[in-house]
Amino acid sequence: DADVTQTPRNRITKTGKRIMLECSQTKGHDRMYWYRQDPGLGLRLIYYSFDVKDINKGEISDGYSVSRQAQAKFSLSLESAIPNQTALYFCATSDVLVSWGEQYFGPGTRLTVT
Amino acid sequence: GQNIDQPTEMTATEGAIVQINCTYQTSGFNGLFWYQQHAGEAPTFLSYNVLDGLEEKGRFSSFLSRSKGYSYLLLKELQMKDSASYLCAVRVPLSGGYNKLIFGAGTRLAVHP
Numbered sequence: 001d002a003d004v005t006q007t008p009r010n011r012i013t014k015t016g017k018r019i020m021l022e023c024s025q026t027k028g029h030d031r032m033y034w035y036r037q038d039p040g041l042g043l044r045l046i047y048y049s050f051d052v053k054d055i056n057k058g059e060i061s062d063g064y065s066v067s068r069q070a071q072a073k074f075s076l077s078l079e080s081a082i083p084n085q086t087a088l089y090f091c092a093t094s095d096v097l098v099s100w101g102e103q104y105f106g107p108g109t110r111l112t113v114t
Numbered sequence: 115g116q117n118i119d120q121p122t123e124m125t126a127t128e129g130a131i132v133q134i135n136c137t138y139q140t141s142g143f144n145g146l147f148w149y150q151q152h153a154g155e156a157p158t159f160l161s162y163n164v165l166d167g168l169e170e171k172g173r174f175s176s177f178l179s180r181s182k183g184y185s186y187l188l189l190k191e192l193q194m195k196d197s198a199s200y201l202c203a204v205r206v207p208l209s210g211g212y213n214k215l216i217f218g219a220g221t222r223l224a225v226h227p
Binding site: 004044048102108 | 118164203212220
């Protein structure tokens, strides 16, 4: 079974709709991250959380919000989706006890906003 | 500002050696990662360098020069399955002793028979 899972894997939605992307992990890691990936731009950090009570904005948080429901769950919401939020979204985790902080990525959610 | 540059695309022949370069200019440096990403899949960890020099892991090696803001990933004995994107990422410090990763746009490598 995958250590980091994301649901849904694919989603098509309309402009203005609210959508939630979910991430769950069984690795026992405290740190979780949301990234989006666009062709030619690489992975960009949206939000990160270093424990359940700690939520921080990344480079491109406008239009997004997150919820850390438990150590194992970190959800990303688009309150009112717009077409330029069409992208591949990845959740990642890392272990606070590992000094170099390697990140483990989920399989991704391909989101299309029409 | 934060800037990480890598070539957009490279091609190579099966069995050959290829070097993928990465240069960076970041506000702080706490290490450099290389990730491999096959099309439509999650990035997977390849290597980590925090000190200058070469780290070798089987067919893959990674080099770092902090004074030059430069790293490369060396892939030997190329196989068709090495066709993928290779992402360079720099670990930069945040307040409170934390760190985050800044990713380059990735280098798409195509291996031909």
